[in-house]
Amino acid sequence: MILQQWWLIWALACIFxxxxxxxxxxxxxCAFHVTPQNNRYRxxxxxxxxxxxxxxxxxxxxxxRIIDDQPEVDVLDFCNSNITWIPEFKEPPPTYSYxxxxxxxxxxxxxxxxxxxxxxxxxxxxxxxxxxxxxxxxSLDDYCVSRLCSCRTTKTSEIDIADIELQQSVGHGxxxxxxxxxxxxxxxxxKVFNDGWKHTFTAEKEVYELPLMNHAGIAHFxxxxxxxxxxxxxxxxxxxxxxxxxxxxxxxxxxxxLTLKLCQSLAQGxxxxxxxxxxxxxxxxxxAHRDFSSSNVLVRADGTCVLCDxxxxxxxxxxxxxxxxxxxxxxxxxxxxLGTLRYMPPEILEGSVNLSSSRCxxxxxxxxxxxxxxxILMRCSDLFEGGVAPQHLLPxxxxxxxxxxxxxxxxxxxxxxxxxSIPKHWELLPQGxxxxxxxxxxxxxxxxxxxxxxCVVNRLDSLQSCYSS
Numbered sequence: 001m002i003l004q005q006w007w008l009i010w011a012l013a014c015i016f017x018x019x020x021x022x023x024x025x026x027x028x029x030c031a032f033h034v035t036p037q038n039n040r041y042r043x044x045x046x047x048x049x050x051x052x053x054x055x056x057x058x059x060x061x062x063x064x065r066i067i068d069d070q071p072e073v074d075v076l077d078f079c080n081s082n083i084t085w086i087p088e089f090k091e092p093p094p095t096y097s098y099x100x101x102x103x104x105x106x107x108x109x110x111x112x113x114x115x116x117x118x119x120x121x122x123x124x125x126x127x128x129x130x131x132x133x134x135x136x137x138x139s140l141d142d143y144c145v146s147r148l149c150s151c152r153t154t155k156t157s158e159i160d161i162a163d164i165e166l167q168q169s170v171g172h173g174x175x176x177x178x179x180x181x182x183x184x185x186x187x188x189x190x191k192v193f194n195d196g197w198k199h200t201f202t203a204e205k206e207v208y209e210l211p212l213m214n215h216a217g218i219a220h221f222x223x224x225x226x227x228x229x230x231x232x233x234x235x236x237x238x239x240x241x242x243x244x245x246x247x248x249x250x251x252x253x254x255x256x257x258l259t260l261k262l263c264q265s266l267a268q269g270x271x272x273x274x275x276x277x278x279x280x281x282x283x284x285x286x287x288a289h290r291d292f293s294s295s296n297v298l299v300r301a302d303g304t305c306v307l308c309d310x311x312x313x314x315x316x317x318x319x320x321x322x323x324x325x326x327x328x329x330x331x332x333x334x335x336x337x338l339g340t341l342r343y344m345p346p347e348i349l350e351g352s353v354n355l356s357s358s359r360c361x362x363x364x365x366x367x368x369x370x371x372x373x374x375x376i377l378m379r380c381s382d383l384f385e386g387g388v389a390p391q392h393l394l395p396x397x398x399x400x401x402x403x404x405x406x407x408x409x410x411x412x413x414x415x416x417x418x419x420x421s422i423p424k425h426w427e428l429l430p431q432g433x434x435x436x437x438x439x440x441x442x443x444x445x446x447x448x449x450x451x452x453x454x455c456v457v458n459r460l461d462s463l464q465s466c467y468s469s
Contacts, residue, residue, distance in 0.1 A: 029053060030060040157209055159183070159223035159236060164190060170243065173295075175200045175311055183236055188222060191235045200311035201233040207310035208235070212277050212284035217269020219298060219308040240298035240306060245372070248299045249379045249392040258303050259380040263373055264460045265304035266297065270369055271453035273307060274362050276316075286316040288361035291339030292368035294375055294394070312339055316358040342395050342404050343368040346414040347447055349406065363447040369456060370442025371395040374420050377435060383426065395420050419443050431463055 030052045046053040054060070164183050171178035176193040183190075193201040201224075207213070208221035220238035227233070242248045245262075254262065270289070277284040289296075289307065296309035345367035347353040353360050374395065381387040399418070400408050412418050422439060426432035438459050441451050451459075 157205070157221070157223045159225045161225040161227065161234065164188075164225075164234075164236065166190060180239065183222065187239045189237045189239045191237065193233045193235075195232065197311075198233060201235065203313065204310040205235060207287055207313050207315065210284050210287070210315070211282040212279060215269065215272045216304065217265055217272055217306055219306045237308065241301040242299035244295050245297040245299055245305060245375070246294035246392075246394075249294065249375055253379050253381045253389045254303075254376075256380060256382040259376055259382070260460065260463060261303050262299070262305055262376050264457065265306075266372060266376070267369065267453055267456040267460055269305060269307040270365060271457050274365070274453050286358065286362065288314045288316060288358070289339075289365050289368075290314060290361060291343075292365050292372070293340040293343045294372055295340070297372065314361055316361070339364075339368070341406060342397075342409065343371055344409070345443075345447065346410075346445055349410050350414050353447070360447060362453075363450050366450045366453060366456070367443050367447075369453065370439050370450075371420065373442065373456075374422075374439055377439075383429065383432075383435075384423070385425065414445075417445055434459070434463060 031050055164181055166179045166181040168180050169177055170180045170189070175197045176191050179190045179192060181188055181190045205224050208224075213221070219240070222236040222238060224233070224235045245266075270292070273287050273289060275284070276286045287310070289310065289312075291309060291312040292307075296307070298306045298308055300306060345364045347360070348364055375392065377383060379389050379392055381389045383389070394402070396404055396409065396412065398421070400412060419440070422436050426436060429435075438451075438456065441449070442456065444450050
């Protein structure tokens with residue numbers, strides 16, 4: 001690459017010299033015979049004694065008078081500024097000093113041009129670097145690990161399913177059925193995957209087994225196992241007493257402090273999931289959830305949220321100087337399955353995004369986070385007159401119905417650029433404008449303009465002093 005740049009610079013230098021030679025020819029010195037009759041020619045300019053420097057021509061001409069059939073010199077070798085023809089002639093060979101001057105000038109021009117090109121290249125690269133740093137804060141796309149990555153753990157989470165007792169079904173999905181049960185005397189949630197979905201089980205298990213995944217905002221993973229003969233696979237989690245966030249909001253309204261607690265713990269869990277951590281030579285890479293919905297969030301008895309259901313998630317690895325990530329699930333058409341339809345961001349709905357970008361995957365999670373925060377806030381009795389909150393609705397359910405299609409969502413979310421309705425009277429509340437700005441900054445149609453999960457956490461923390469009840 002550097003060699004090609006120097007060849008280009010030398011080529012430009014040669015072209016510049018050639019053009020310079022054509023554009024700035026040497027002025028011709030014309031000597032003429034001074035007679036009383038031609039003194040008037042001195043007024044043409046650039047005349048010194050009997051020598052004139054030609055401005056507009058490289059030719060000289062002489063004038064003669066015919067007297068008694070004999071030519072007599074009138075003007076000899078005067079610049080032919082008053083004629084248009086150019087006679088053929090041969091220039092005398094240049095002298096040594098002429099070649100020396102020419103070489104010196106060419107060398108000077110070449111050096112100047114090289115310096116100029118070098119400075120331009122340095123300036124352009126520096127400007128590009130500064131612009132990149134200002135507009136794009138460091139992200140996983142720019143991250144490189146020089147040493148061997150330790151995020152691929154070799155620990156085993158296998159448990160003996162004989163120690164598990166299933167009691168009752170508490171949830172059923174497309175991939176699996178969730179049971180309430182016991183394991184070594186403790187109440188647990190057992191997620192049993194349906195036949196044919198081993199790859200989804202493997203993907204979720206891999207996320208739970210990442211180093212440093214122990215966090216209050218992530219469902220506590222106890223282990224995994226398989227039925228004898230390969231008839232099914234299961235994941236065991238600590239039981240969340242209040243069920244999914246969706247079922248919790250259907251049954252309960254909340255006051256402001258509990259609402260804020262739900263929102264904060266939700267954002268903290270996503271922020272930790274997105275984080276890239278290194279502790280004691282152990283690496284937890286960033287993870288994009290990719291199916292972030294109120295059905296894939298659990299609520300504990302203390303009113304905090306925990307993230308679960310990582311079967312569609314993507315681990316954003318950066319190992320040994322290269323990045324590697326891959327979606328584990330596909331839909332019937334073979335395209336990347338990116339989660340629940342109504343929580344998909346506009347760029348995913350339209351298919352106008354590069355799914356190999358780690359930034360894009362996490363920005364999709366932020367859009368869904370905005371919708372989840374809206375669901376929680378719409379069930380807060382302190383945000384509504386008379387303390388009566390409306391019934392729980394999924395995003396876009398009131399506008400598009402319970403079974404919104406992809407085409408209807410594309411029309412409403414992408415083309416009309418509409419979002420879930422924010423109550424007008426929130427503008428009159430102390431925290432109303434902050435809440436409205438938080439939601440709109442999460443579900444912004446421009447993915448690059450959305451907040452990060454950590455920024456959402458910080459904004460929610462600042463709301464604690466805004467209102468109390």
